[in-house]
Amino acid sequence: MHEVDMTKCLLLSMQDWRQRHGPVSPSVEVVHLQVGDFTCVEPAQLVSTWDVAIRGSWLEGARLSIESIPLVGRCVRCSATYRPSADSAYRSPCCDHPMEEVVTGRELRIRSVDYTLASSVPAEKPTPVPS
Incomplete structure (x- = not known):
């Protein structure tokens, strides 16, 4: 099941992203992904594994938005x-x-993250793809 491994990698990337924000922990609303049609990743299954994986974590309530790349x-x-x-x-x-x-068609990357910091307004920030 690729989706479980992809979710683990996604969570690690999000944790790294969170640490770059210093002492203020961002409240994530949406993680925008680009998923290529040739990755053998099923978007609906990826959403399901994400929803289970974030329960009780700092990402609880965040949703995935998936853009399919042909x-x-x-x-x-x-x-x-x-x-x-x-x-x-x-x-x-x-x-x-x-x-x-x-x-x-082989893409599997975070395009951007919608989040808030303390009392700031929601922002869409580009997130670099880990190498």
């Missing part, structure tokens, strides 16, 4: 970009060459 490949023969599918064995529709380059 799979896009680039044909190395003709340089065309296309939307590969399993039905065509992910082959290029222009020359039937196997997919060798993925342009998008």
Whole structure:
């Protein structure tokens, strides 16, 4: 189950993010994720594991907002970009060459976090992707 491992990584990333805010603990409302269609992560299952994992934690009540990123490949023969599918064995529709380059679709990252600090107004802050 990829989603459990992904949730663990997400929680570790959020804990690191929290520590960068110093002594004030942010109140998180929404964590915005980008999830590529080629990651083999089921968004609904990821939300379910997140909801269970944050119970009783500083993130309790925070929700996930998931943006799906489509799979896009680039044909190395003709340089065309296309939307590969399993039905065509992910082959290029222009020359039937196997997919060798993925342009998008493998993303699994935090895009931003909506949160408040003490009495401040909600803010959307970009969150860098851990390397």
